Structures are given as C-alpha cells and as structure tokens.
Amino acid sequence: MATQTESESSGGGVLMRDRLVKRVGEVAAGGFVLAIGGLLAWILSTQVDYSLLASPLIARRFAEAFFLVVQIVVISSLLSVSLGVLVGLGRISTSNVTGRIAKGYVEFFRGTPLLFQLFVIYFGVPRLWATGEFPFTDWAIPAAIIGLTLNHGAYVGEAIRGGIDAVPNGQMEAARSLGMSRVMALRQVVLPQAWRNALAAIGNDQIILVKDTSLLTVIAVPEIMSVFRNINSNQLDPWTPLVWVCVLYLAITMSMSQLVNGLERRSDWGSDSRMFGRLSGLGSGDDDGGEEA
Amino acid sequence: MDENRAVNRRQYLTAVGASGLAATAGCIGGGGGGGETITIGSDIPYAPFEYRNEAGDLIGFDVEIAEAVFAEQLDMDYEFQETSFDGIIASLNNANFRVIMSAMTINESRAERVDFSDPYFTAYQTVLLLEGSDIGSREDLQGTSVGVQRGTTGEAAAEDLQEDFGGDLQIESYDQINGAFDALLNNQVDAVINDNTVSASFAAENEEVVFLEGDGVAADRDDAPPYLTLTIEEYGIAFRQDDDDFREEVNGALATIRENGTYEEIYNEYFDG
Numbered sequence: 001m002a003t004q005t006e007s008e009s010s011g012g013g014v015l016m017r018d019r020l021v022k023r024v025g026e027v028a029a030g031g032f033v034l035a036i037g038g039l040l041a042w043i044l045s046t047q048v049d050y051s052l053l054a055s056p057l058i059a060r061r062f063a064e065a066f067f068l069v070v071q072i073v074v075i076s077s078l079l080s081v082s083l084g085v086l087v088g089l090g091r092i093s094t095s096n097v098t099g100r101i102a103k104g105y106v107e108f109f110r111g112t113p114l115l116f117q118l119f120v121i122y123f124g125v126p127r128l129w130a131t132g133e134f135p136f137t138d139w140a141i142p143a144a145i146i147g148l149t150l151n152h153g154a155y156v157g158e159a160i161r162g163g164i165d166a167v168p169n170g171q172m173e174a175a176r177s178l179g180m181s182r183v184m185a186l187r188q189v190v191l192p193q194a195w196r197n198a199l200a201a202i203g204n205d206q207i208i209l210v211k212d213t214s215l216l217t218v219i220a221v222p223e224i225m226s227v228f229r230n231i232n233s234n235q236l237d238p239w240t241p242l243v244w245v246c247v248l249y250l251a252i253t254m255s256m257s258q259l260v261n262g263l264e265r266r267s268d269w270g271s272d273s274r275m276f277g278r279l280s281g282l283g284s285g286d287d288d289g290g291e292e293a
Numbered sequence: 294m295d296e297n298r299a300v301n302r303r304q305y306l307t308a309v310g311a312s313g314l315a316a317t318a319g320c321i322g323g324g325g326g327g328g329e330t331i332t333i334g335s336d337i338p339y340a341p342f343e344y345r346n347e348a349g350d351l352i353g354f355d356v357e358i359a360e361a362v363f364a365e366q367l368d369m370d371y372e373f374q375e376t377s378f379d380g381i382i383a384s385l386n387n388a389n390f391r392v393i394m395s396a397m398t399i400n401e402s403r404a405e406r407v408d409f410s411d412p413y414f415t416a417y418q419t420v421l422l423l424e425g426s427d428i429g430s431r432e433d434l435q436g437t438s439v440g441v442q443r444g445t446t447g448e449a450a451a452e453d454l455q456e457d458f459g460g461d462l463q464i465e466s467y468d469q470i471n472g473a474f475d476a477l478l479n480n481q482v483d484a485v486i487n488d489n490t491v492s493a494s495f496a497a498e499n500e501e502v503v504f505l506e507g508d509g510v511a512a513d514r515d516d517a518p519p520y521l522t523l524t525i526e527e528y529g530i531a532f533r534q535d536d537d538d539f540r541e542e543v544n545g546a547l548a549t550i551r552e553n554g555t556y557e558e559i560y561n562e563y564f565d566g
Contacts (some may be wrong), residue, residue, distance in 0.1 A: 123472070126479035132423045132503045134480040138436075140465070175404035220440075220465040220476065230466065233379040236406050 021237030047239035058231060062244045065227045068252075069213050071251040072141065072223075073252060078146035083149060084156020084202070088194075094182075102157065109154035115215055118147045122219040130176040144216045148209055163198030164190060196267040209270050210252050224248050329362050330370040334390035338376035339470060341494050341563045342396040355394045357559040358438060358550075360414060362530075365555070366546035375441070379444030383404050386533060392543075393531035396488060398446040400526070408536070409529030411544050413556075417522040418450040420505035421485040421492045423477060427482060428509055437461035440473030440482035447487040450523045454486075477502065488526075489518050490564060536558060 052058065091101030109117065122143040126134035138144060167190050175185035217225040224245055232239040335355065338344035343353040351373055363371040371412045374390050385393050385407060398416065399409045420439075422428055428437065435458040441448040443466040455462040465482050467473045474495050476482045484505065485492065496502045509522030530547075532540045 013430075076554055103324070123475050123479070126481070127475075131478050131499075132425075132480050135530075137480055139479070139481055218468050218472070220467050220472070220481075226466065229379050232383070236382060236402075238383065 014110065019264050040090040043239060044243075048243055049237055051235065051239045052235065052240045053243060058241070058244070061227050061231075062224065062241075062248060065222055065224045066248045068141075068221070069210075069223050069248075070252065072148070072213055072216070072221075073210050074146055076152065076209060079145070080152035080209065081148040081156050081202065081206070083153030084160055087153055087157025088160025088198075089186075091157060092164050102105065106154045106157055109151050110158070114151045114212055115146060115218065117151055117209060118143065118215060118219050121147050140216075140219050140221045143219060144213070144221050148212060151212070152205055152209045155208075156202050159201035160194065161197070162201065163194035166197045167193045196264075199264050199267060203257070203263070206260070207253050207256050210256060211249065214249075321409045330372060331392065332390040333359055333371055333373050333380055334376045334384055334393045335373050336381060336455075336469075337373070337375045339396055339491060341490060345396075354414070354559060354563045355396060357562070358556070359394055361559065362543055362546040366549055367542060377444075378442060379468075379521040381444070382531070385531060388533075391532075391536075391539075396491070396528055397527040397531055400449075401445065403531070406534075407531040408534050408540055409531055410540060411547055412527035412529050413547055414528040416488045416490060416515070416526045416528060417509070417511050417518055418447055418486055418524040418526065419489040419492055419509075419518065420521055420523070421474075421477060421487065421496060422483070422503055422505055424501050424503050425482065426503075428505060431505075431509075431523075434458070434462060434484060436461050437483035438465055438481075440465045440467060440476045440485045442467055442470045442473055442487065445470075445487070446524065446526055447485075447506040451486045454523070478498045486523065487520070489520075493518075 087102050087105060090098045091106070093099045093102070122139060125143075126136075126139060129135070171189050171193065172182075172185055175181070175189040180188065213221075213223055214225045216223045217229065220226075226243045228245045232238050235241075308563060319420065335343045339352055339353075342355045343351065346352055356373065359371055359373075363369045373394075376384050376389070378395065381393055381395060381397075382403060384390065393407070396414070396416070397403070399412060401473060403409075420428075420431075420434070428434060431454075434454060439451050439454075439462065441451045448464065448466055451462065451464045464474060465473070467476065470487055470491060473482065473485045477485050478499070478501070487515065489504075492504070496504065504518075504520035506519075507521035509517075509520075511517040511522040511525050514525070530543060532543075547556075
C-alpha cells in the first residue's frame with residue numbers, strides 16, 4: 001500500500017495528492033476506531049460487572065438522578081435562554097448605563113468558575129442569615145438552578161449579541177428608512193435573523209449546561225455523578241457505574257443536539273417574520289416531530 | 294511539647310504535587326530503609342486528624358503519628374498527598390501512594406480491598422445538632438435530613454439508620470466534612486453524623502452546635518463519650534494487600550510508640566487527655 005501511494009504522489013499532480021491525503025485520513029480514522037473499539041470491547045468484557053449493571057437497585061438510583069438532572073436542565077435552560085436574550089439586548093442598548101451593566105454581568109459570570117458561583121450561592125448566601133435561620137431548607141436544587149441560569153445567561157447573552165452584530169447594518173437602516181422605530185425594526189427585522197445566527201452557539205452552550213450539572217455533586221444534589229461516586233465507594237467498582245453515567249449523559253446531550261439541529265433546520269426555511277411564530281409553537285409539539293427530542 | 298520539635302516535624306511535610314508522582318514511583322516495591330520516601334494518601338481537611346494551620350502547614354493527630362512511626366521509628370521520609378475520601382482506596386490500589394492515613398475506620402468491606410495496620414485510635418459515630426433542635430433521641434431522627442461526608446463510615450451509619458427507619462431519612466452527602474457542617478449551620482440538614490472527635494472540634498468552635506445526648510452502643514465502655522454513640526470504630530493505616538512486610542514494620546513501630554509514651558504525648562496534645 002505504501003508503494004502504491006508513493007507512486008501516485010510522485011507521478012500525479014495536485015488531484016493525486018488530494019487522494020493521498022484522503023487515504024491517509026481514512027487510515028488514521030479507521031485506526032482510531034479500531035483502537036477505541038478494541039479498548040471499549042476489552043473494558044466491557046472484562047471490567048464491567050453485568051449483574052451489578054442490571055441490578056434494579058442501581059438502575060432505580062440512576063433513574064432518579066437522571067430525571068432530577070433532566071428537570072434541572074429543562075428549567076435552567078428555559079431561564080438561561082430567556083435571561084440571555086435580555087442580556088444580549090442590554091449589550092446592544094443605546095443607553096450607556098444598560099450596556100455597561102450588561103457588560104459587567106457578562107464579565108463576572110463568564111469570568112468566574114461556575115463552581116465558585118455555586119459555592120457562593122449554596123454555602124455563602126445562607127450564611128447572611130443567623131445560624132439556623134435561613135428560610136429555605138432544601139436550598140441545593142434552587143441554588144443549582146440559580147447558578148446554572150446566571151452562568152449560562154451570560155454565555156447565551158454573548159451569543160445573542162454576536163448574532164445581532166452579524167446582521168448587516170443595512171437591515172436596520174432599511175427598516176428605519178421605511179419608518180419603523182428602532183425597537184420595531186429590532187423585533188421584526190434584526191432579531192429573527194440574529195436568532196438564526198446565534199442558534200448554533202446557544203445550542204452549544206446548552207449542551208455545556210447539561211454537562212455542568214455534574215458539578216452539582218459538590219453541593220449535595222443527588223445527581224448522576226453523586227450516584228456514581230456512592231456506588232464506586234461502596235462497591236469499589238468504577239467501570240460498572242461509569243457505563244451508566246456515560247449512557248445517561250449522552251441520552252440528554254444527544255437529544256439536545258437533535259433539538260438544536262431541528263431548530264436550525266426550521267430557522268433556515270421560509271420567511272423570517274413567521275419564524276418566531278413557529279418557534280413559539282414548539283412547546284405544544286404541533287406538526288412534525290423533529291423537535292421532540 | 295516544645296515548639297522546636299513541632300517545627301522539626303513540619304519540615305518533613307513537603308508540598309504535594311509534581312513530586313508526588315516521582316515519590317510514588319520510587320517507593321513501589323521493597324520494604325523499609327533509610328532515605329526512602331513514603332507517600333501517604335489523606336483526605337484533608339479532617340480536623341483534628343489532618344488539617345492545615347493558618348500558615349498552610351499540615352498538622353494533626355495522623356500527621357504526628359506518621360512523624361513518629363515513619364520518621365522516628367523507621368527512619369524514612371514521608372509526605373502527605375491530598376485525595377478525596379470516596380476514592381481513596383482505589384487510589385491506594387492504583388499506586389498513587391503507599392499507605393492511607395486518613396482517620397480511616399477498619400471495616401470488613403474495606404478490608405476486602407486493603408490490609409489494615411493494628412488499630413491506632415478508637416472513634417464513635419455521633420450526631421451533631423443545632424442548639425434548640427427538636428431532635429432529642431435516635432428515634433427522633435426519623436423523617437429528618439442528615440449531612441455526612443461521602444464515602445465515610447458516617448455515611449454508612451446514616452444508611453443503616455435509613456434502613457432502620459424504612460427509608461424515612463434523607464441523607465445529604467458532601468465532598469468534605471466541612472460541607473456537612475456548613476449545611477447544618479445553613480439549615481440545609483437537621484443533623485450531621487460523623488466521628489466524635491472531629492465533630493467535637495467543630496462543636497468547640499460553634500456554640501450553637503451540640504451533640505445529641507443519650508446512651509448509645511458505647512454506653513457501657515469506660516472511655517465512652519458523654520453523648521449518643523451510633524457505632525464504635527477503630528482507625529487503622531491502610532496498605533495494599535501485597536505490602537505485608539512493610540505493614541509488619543509499621544505495626545512494630547506503632548507498638549513501640551505506645552510503649553515509649555510518644556503516642557500518649559501526641560494523644561494528649563490533640564484530645565486533652
């Protein structure tokens with residue numbers, strides 16, 4: 001095979017070299033799949049305890065953690081995207097005050113680790129009350145949702161701002177010249193296009209939000225990693241619960257990519273003015289199943 | 294204990310980090326011997342067993358016992374490596390360190406994976422509450438939420454209670470014991486189940502925090518603490534299962550420091566006799 005590719009590259013022109021590059025890529029990718037596949041097969045056949053894996057006790061605990069994570073993700077997602085739209089609009093505000101406050105918000109929540117923010121909210125905030133006086137006794141999950149929302153609201157805000165910046169100025173100018181107010185032009189002309197521009201970045205961020213729920217283990221939220229850690233420390237078997245962890249996270253993140261892909265496809269069709277109407281119909285699961293991930 | 298000696302001890306406690314790996318590689322295989330560095334895995338902080346003072350120096354009962362056993366008796370260097378308690382046995386067996394000294398209770402399930410030294414400390418699982426709590430007995434814990442540290446025998450004791458109560462006990466597991474203590478102060482849990490001496494050192498610093506009173510499993514022991522005890526446990530130094538020679542040497546050293554008064558001196562320093 002080496003001799004074949006050599007003769008091709010020495011005798012041929014640019015096209016032949018392209019083929020060489022393509023073949024090398026295929027060999028590398030194939031080798032990668034073989035190596036990973038072999039390693040996985042070896043782990044799954046020697047390291048995983050299948051009676052433990054299928055044990056109803058463990059399945060139930062992971063299922064509980066999974067549904068808790070799904071609930072936290074859905075609520076934090078909706079809140080962080082809503083907050084992000086407001087932050088994005090604040091960033092492009094013609095008011096200096098609003099713009100600077102939005103910028104400060106983004107700098108803080110994007111510039112400090114989510115773990116730090118969770119510690120502030122979960123361990124710090126309750127200490128502002130006297131010992132034992134903090135009124136919320138199950139603060140872990142509210143703290144988690146607040147932390148994820150504030151943190152990802154900053155990222156979504158930047159994605160929205162980027163989406164708005166990417167809409168050519170001519171769009172706004174044309175709308176204004178037709179007599180629209182700035183707000184009306186934003187709503188009818190600029191934002192629908194900005195949304196489309198920002199969708200990929202927002203989707204990316206929301207998938208990161210799913211994975212960020214794993215940090216909640218340190219504030220005693222009984223999420224997926226907590227179940228793993230408990231089983232690993234009791235059974236002293238890392239690989240079996242790791243299989244569960246992997247499958248459950250991928251189940252959420254892959255559904256989420258499907259949802260984002262569906263949204264992106266929809267926002268590419270038809271006229272922009274109708275797009276928001278279609279998007280707002282998403283929750284009721286109206287016509288096709290593309291978004292029901 | 295005079296101050297000079299304490300400083301001397303601390304000189305051995307080098308920072309953890311890059312040196313850990315090299316030291317671990319150096320100490321795999323072979324028994325004792327001068328100049329060898331023993332890496333000790335430990336979940337820090339867990340006052341008064343292993344914690345840092347304001348200057349960041351590692352101190353505590355385990356640290357001083359390590360000094361007495363490894364440095365003074367066995368003529369070895371040693372260093373502590375911080376690790377999280379819930380993965381500490383796996384880390385030992387993965388050769389990340391040579392032994393575990395982390396106020397670790399000897400129990401059957403752990404003994405399946407590691408070998409323990411002779412016991413060097415007796416501890417009890419106890420219940421901490423906020424002053425004025427409605428909880429007045431072990432039975433009152435039913436239907437409440439308790440904070441524990443992940444992977445500890447405190448968590449195991451809470452799980453046993455949960456089973457006794459037919460599942461009617463909420464267990465919140467924190468990475469470090471301080472998280473559980475914070476949760477108690479912050480009204481997130483009604484009680485904390487943990488080793489008596491560690492809880493006592495926290496209670497000593499917070500006047501709102503008290504032990505749950507009552508006669509527990511240790512009630513008829515002479516040295517029993519004056520509050521409810523859920524279990525009686527003994528701490529041991531954990532070794533990999535192929536490390537018998539070294540374990541025997543350490544057992545010998547532990548016996549020696551009990552005989553020559555060093556153990557008592559250290560004990561009195563941390564637990565007021």
